[in-house]
């Protein structure tokens with residue numbers, strides 16, 4: 001007879017994960033200051049939209065629940081409002097840690113399983129290409145990130161809404177709206193990436 005094990009019994013733990021976060025994640029060195037008071041989660045305006053919340057996420061990091069942390073909606077739904085960071089009594093830079101965990105999740109390929117991350121990627125693509133969000137192209141990129149068939153299915157399911165938006169002038173047709181100096185924007189972003197890479201190397 002096969003006995004079904006509870007989820008906790010089959011879960012994989014990475015016991016070096018907390019150390020890795022400490023050494024590789026922006027702000028991670030201060031995570032050991034966390035005393036699990038819950039001020040961050042209690043202050044988060046969108047905590048109800050997160051599966052864990054920052055306090056629990058930090059506990060999961062300590063427990064070595066690497067996959068659950070990188071697949072958590074907490075790192076993708078965070079709006080970077082900094083409420084948690086300014087209220088943390090131990091000075092833990094909660095927002096930086098969450099933001100960098102999201103960046104690392106992209107780097108390690110966890111994004112494929114997280115729907116919000118696909119949306120964030122499409123949003124970023126539009127922002128850096130046009131300097132603005134083009135609803136049509138961004139939505140198409142997001143839908144087709146699920147594959148051709150799923151993309152068409154999602155597009156058709158929302159066709160009526162899209163037509164309504166065009167009719168009421170909430171969405172335009174034609175060439176995407178762009179800022180005037182997209183080359184200038186690319187140069188700024190390239191410089192920011194260069195600074196970021198330099199600071200990451202230096203462990204800043």
Ligand code: SF4
Nearest residue numbers: 034035037038040088
């Ligand atoms: S507010 Fe600070 S100390 Fe309290 S649980 Fe959050 S990170 Fe930890």
Ligand code: SF4
Nearest residue numbers: 044078079081082084
């Ligand atoms: S920065 Fe993110 S985690 Fe912190 S309170 Fe704001 S939304 Fe919540």
